[in-house]
Amino acid sequence: MSALIGAAMDPSYPGEIVAVLSNKPNAGGLATAARYGIPAKAVDQRDYQDRATHEQALIETLDAFRPDVVCLAGYMRLLTPLFVGHYAGRMINIHPSLLPLFPGLHTHERVLEAGMRIHGCTVHFVTDDMDEGPIIAQAAIAVERGDTPDALAGRLLRAEHRLYPHALRLVLDGTVRQEGSRTVHDAAPASGERPAKEAGTILVAPDAREG
Template sequence: MNGIRRQRIAILISGRGTNMTALAAACMDPTYPGQIVGVIANHADAPGLETAERSGLTAIAVEQSAFADRAKHEAAVLKALDDLKPDVVCLAGYMRILSEGFVRHYTGRLINIHPSLLPLFPGLDTHRRALATGMRVHGCTVHFVTDRMDEGPIIAQAAIAIEPGDTAETLAERLLRAEHRLYPHALRLVLDGTVRMVSGRAIVKGSRAPAAPGDDDPPYILVSPEARRG
């Protein structure tokens, strides 16, 4: 990276961590602007922890059942994260709703991948819902995390066609391949400063639009689902 510091990435998972694996593969490229400093799971038996260890990554279990309540568990996760000193935190199938305080602690540095073309189908069971409503396309979204579930500013999206005969399972399998391409791309946009969150909006560097009030950086424009960068 010609002496440029690679930013520190921490990843939160709950299960297999396939998107974690895609991010780890991207970070193996020495020109990628980030490196993974740790993977944290809320279940000690999450298969993704073993995958992370095999890849030489620091793998940490903060077992939620070991804590009396959600707040105590979240405080322990936050402590483990802070010890890693991440520049960006990636949620990769982390199946816990984060508190407003947690999100605020990492405002603008906390991102998530969701298996739908947000704002369509926030929450769970997105593939079945897309099929049930007669959609002809489906997709995934990487977005900044805010205190409103799946409503954070959009960084990037990818779409796939829904094929005749698709089931929720076949659609999920095909979309997962798109997720594995999209997440490293979207993370790079955040790491290199191409996209960032300002005043609750995702903005992309390089436009002639006025900068946000008090922003001394070069001008930015709003990023929308219709104005994605490849």
């Protein structure tokens, strides 16, 4: 979330952060957003009798800000078809693996257990099935000898902070869009300018410099 806020502060970025919402009143991201003067609201799930009524309240709160794109950032509560369908084609998420490999939790441990030589992160459109939406962009890092899950996670986090703003830009400027179960890459974004890297993909070396 902080990476997206930082990117949006650049006048050349094709979007702005209009609000930050959480299902937990004590979420650190709310305080961070408030420091930047961004409206920050909690829609506490404990105040609602079931998931459906909570999600309806989330939708009403979000829609008041008229977002073009909804970005999930550390939102660990599974969303139902009600919510996903409302924002179909304009809700994205970041996941710490090179999907479709290693969906779900504990990705760093699973990468090491599998003996993978590369690891990475993926930004994808959100669909009803967890971590299975059409891929927008990915970043890869090398798995180094002696890596632990914590070391790997820390190094990958730097890549995530670069990838998410990049992927959001692709969606905002029209380079990438969702059509059904696939991602469509336009020949050129609406702005007429192609990002520095090939649309939809960047590679990040172990020291987080672009390859």
